[in-house]
Amino acid sequence: MATSIFKDIPPDVRQWREKLFALANEILMSPKEFDDYFHYVDNVYKFKRRNTSTRLNTGTFYYECRLYGEPTHTRMDHGNGEYEQVNKKRRHTPRRDADQCNVKMKVVRRRDENGQVISYSITKTDVTHHTHDLDRSDQIKRNSGVRDALRQEAEKLYSPSAILRIASNERSLNGREILKQIGGSHVRPQIFNCQP
Numbered sequence: 001m002a003t004s005i006f007k008d009i010p011p012d013v014r015q016w017r018e019k020l021f022a023l024a025n026e027i028l029m030s031p032k033e034f035d036d037y038f039h040y041v042d043n044v045y046k047f048k049r050r051n052t053s054t055r056l057n058t059g060t061f062y063y064e065c066r067l068y069g070e071p072t073h074t075r076m077d078h079g080n081g082e083y084e085q086v087n088k089k090r091r092h093t094p095r096r097d098a099d100q101c102n103v104k105m106k107v108v109r110r111r112d113e114n115g116q117v118i119s120y121s122i123t124k125t126d127v128t129h130h131t132h133d134l135d136r137s138d139q140i141k142r143n144s145g146v147r148d149a150l151r152q153e154a155e156k157l158y159s160p161s162a163i164l165r166i167a168s169n170e171r172s173l174n175g176r177e178i179l180k181q182i183g184g185s186h187v188r189p190q191i192f193n194c195q196p
């Protein structure tokens, strides 16, 4: 039987993730689109601070790339939320610019006069580009969209490792492909060992 897992993933998630990663132009999102897709890139960006203006009915949220100011080769993901400094001994080696990512972005949330959210506008705050690809971000951290998708399947009485087995099964290529599209290509069954 064809896979019936990951049914609730919104359409075009890969395209939205790539757009939100590259931020080539201003991205305008409806509240529904924002709710549907933004948590699939929360492994790429880290929230820094917010600014609200009651007069303008706006909230501005500032984010930076999780690799901001960090040499990408010094962290190794253990998949359980812990990272290891892999080159501690070389701490005094000057950081190379190429290992760091300086992308910062802002999300402007607009409300109407009744306080209803009407739109989100997402832009980079300067002209920098990511020094790495989206897959690298997926390798460093799982987004909450991936976590929720796996949890939802687990609630259907599958164990997460069984879901990954089903998703990796030849006859359900679709599952593995969906997992890849949402940023879960680096998820491995053993990451769940420490979870209840």
Ligand SMILES: [Zn+2]
Pocket (backbone or CB within 6 Å): 065, 066, 067, 068, 101, 102, 103, 129, 130, 131, 132
């Ligand atoms: Zn980056």
